[in-house]
Amino acid sequence: GDSVTQMEGPVTLSEEAFLTINCTYTATGYPSLFWYVQYPGEGLQLLLKATKADDKGSNKGFEATYRKETTSFHLEKGSVQVSDSAVYFCALSDRGSWGKLQFGAGTQVVVTP
Amino acid sequence: DAGVTQSPTHLIKTRGQQVTLRCSPKSGHDTVSWYQQALGQGPQFIFQYYEEEERQRGNFPDRFSGHQFPNYSSELNVNALLLGDSALYLCASSWQLAGNSYEQYFGPGTRLTVT
Numbered sequence: 014g015d016s017v018t019q020m021e022g023p024v025t026l027s028e029e030a031f032l033t034i035n036c037t038y039t040a041t042g043y044p045s046l047f048w049y050v051q052y053p054g055e056g057l058q059l060l061l062k063a064t065k066a067d068d069k070g071s072n073k074g075f076e077a078t079y080r081k082e083t084t085s086f087h088l089e090k091g092s093v094q095v096s097d098s099a100v101y102f103c104a105l106s107d108r109g110s111w112g113k114l115q116f117g118a119g120t121q122v123v124v125t126p
Numbered sequence: 127d128a129g130v131t132q133s134p135t136h137l138i139k140t141r142g143q144q145v146t147l148r149c150s151p152k153s154g155h156d157t158v159s160w161y162q163q164a165l166g167q168g169p170q171f172i173f174q175y176y177e178e179e180e181r182q183r184g185n186f187p188d189r190f191s192g193h194q195f196p197n198y199s200s201e202l203n204v205n206a207l208l209l210g211d212s213a214l215y216l217c218a219s220s221w222q223l224a225g226n227s228y229e230q231y232f233g234p235g236t237r238l239t240v241t
Contacts, residue, residue, distance in 0.1 A: 017168075056232040104168075116168030
C-alpha cells in the first residue's frame with residue numbers, strides 16, 4: 014500500500030539557519046503530494062502542495078519539489094524563524110481516492126533565537 | 127468565511143462509554159473526512175462522507191461510525207470506548223477541484239481522553 018516516510022525529529026535549529034526535512038513516498042500511481050504544518054495545540058494547516066512530477070510548491074518561504082525519479086518531496090526553507098517551530102507532516106493523496114490523505118509520522122522542528 | 131469548525135474542543139470519557147464529535151465544513155465544501163491522530167503520530171484516515179453516505183473507510187473497527195447531514199455537517203460516533211481511542215480527532219472538508227484533485231482543510235480537532 015501507499016506510505017510516506019519522513020526524517021525523524023526533533024530537528025533543532027538556530028534562527029536564520031537553513032531547514033531541510035526529507036520525505037519519500039511509495040505509491041502505485043501518480044499521487045498529489047502535500048506538506049502540512051501543525052502548531053502546538055492546533056489542527057493541520059496546508060503549507061504547500063504539488064500535483065505532478067517536477068512541480069514546485071511554495072508558500073511562506075518554504076519550497077518542495079515533486080521528484081518522481083527519487084519518489085521524494087523534501088521541504089526546504091532558507092532562513093527559519095522562531096515562529097516556524099511546529100510539527101511538519103508530509104502526505105500523499107492518490108488520484109481517484111477523493112482526496113484521502115496518507116500521512117508521514119511528522120517531524121518536529123524547534124527553532125531557537 | 128468561517129473555516130472548518132469542530133465541537134467540543136476537549137472531552138473526557140470513561141472506558142465503555144459512547145461519544146459523538148461534530149464538524150461543520152468550510153463554506154462550499156461538500157465532503158467531510160475524519161482522521162485520528164494519536165500522540166506523536168501522523169493522522170490516520172477513519173472515513174469520508176459525501177452526499178450523506180460513507181464513501182470510503184480506513185482500517186478502523188465498526189465501533190467507529192458517522193453521519194453526514196443535508197447541510198454537509200458531520201458527526202463521528204465511537205462506541206464502547208477503549209483507552210486506545212484517546213487521541214486528537216480531526217475533521218477535514220474538501221470539494222473537487224479542477225483535474226479531479228482535492229484540497230483538504232482541517233479543523234482544530236477534538237481532544238478525546240478515555241480514562
